[in-house]
Amino acid sequence: MTAFLDNAAAHHHESVGFWQDVTGYALSAPRGDDGEFATLLPPDGDAYLRVQRRHQGGDRIHLDLHVADPQAAARAAVAAGGTFVVDRGYVVMASPGGFVFCFVDAPADRRPGATPHGGSSRSRVRQVAIDVPAPAYRTELAFWTAITGWTQRASTVTDDFRFLVPPEAERQPLGLLLQRLGPDDTGEVRAHLDWGTTDRAAETERHLGLGAHVLAVHPHWTVLRDPVGRVYCLTDGDPT
Structure with a gap:
């Protein structure tokens, strides 16, 4: 699984610069008809974070699911309740709650190591959290379980x-978290990125120095906003 940071055109370059700095990853040459795509390149393992400059619309996260046969995977996803959007060689889909993702046939299952950032701090983006309004939660959870085949695990926190x-043998770079939103949040299904850190306090200070802002501090995670307004979390989860 690959996560795309899709950026509004007005601040695409600023967003990419921040995520380059905060991950410590190199940036590939641009690609696409208008140079709208690029990849953040870890020093080892498979790339699993990419960026896209949107022609219209605001910031969002979308996912690429790497499969042997995108068309067959799309048919199975439709049977599970998803919606086919368009086939561009890669297949664009939407979950039952409207969350956009794609099936692609490029391999990507070698997990990079955690990146050291001085002292004892090591970190890596380790999962995508899909944020689901409460009425859609059971349907969305069942859908993502069906199309990934991954094992559900309850949280000890909430x-x-x-x-x-994913199976440990696959060494997937990213896991998935389905989060049920509060009763007052009736927006669209959306997503944010969660980091794993060995020293959350030190990592928070590093992110602040690169232009992020703290929104909330919880016992097991800290919510931040990057310089262009994208929300993400630093967690105590193991970055490896």
Whole structure:
């Protein structure tokens, strides 16, 4: 699984610069008809974070699911409740709650190591959290379980979290977390990125120095906003 940071055109370059700095990853040459795509390149393992300059619309996260046969995977996803959007050689889909993702046939299953950032701090983006309004939660959880085939695991922190865990033998770079939003949040299904850190306090200070802002501090994670407004979390989860 690959996560795309899709950026509004007005601040695409600023967003890419921040995520380059904060991950410590190199940036590939641009590609696409208008140079709208690029990849953040870890020093080892497979790339699993990419960026896209959107022609219209605001910031979002979308996912690429890497499969042997995108068309067959798309048919199975439709049977599970998803919606086919368009086939561009890669197949664009939407979940039952409207969250956009793609099936692609490029391999990507070698997990990079955690990146050291001085002192004892090591970190890596380790999962995508899909944020689901409460009425759609059961349907969305069942859908993502069906199309990934990954194992559900309950959270020890809250009943509003459910992890989808890939087989350890696959060494997937990213896991999935389905988060049930509060009763007052009736927006669209969306997503944010969660980091794993060995020293959350030190990592928070590093992110602040690169232009992020703290929104909330919880016992097991800290919510931040990057310089262009994208929300993400630093967690105590193991970055390796």
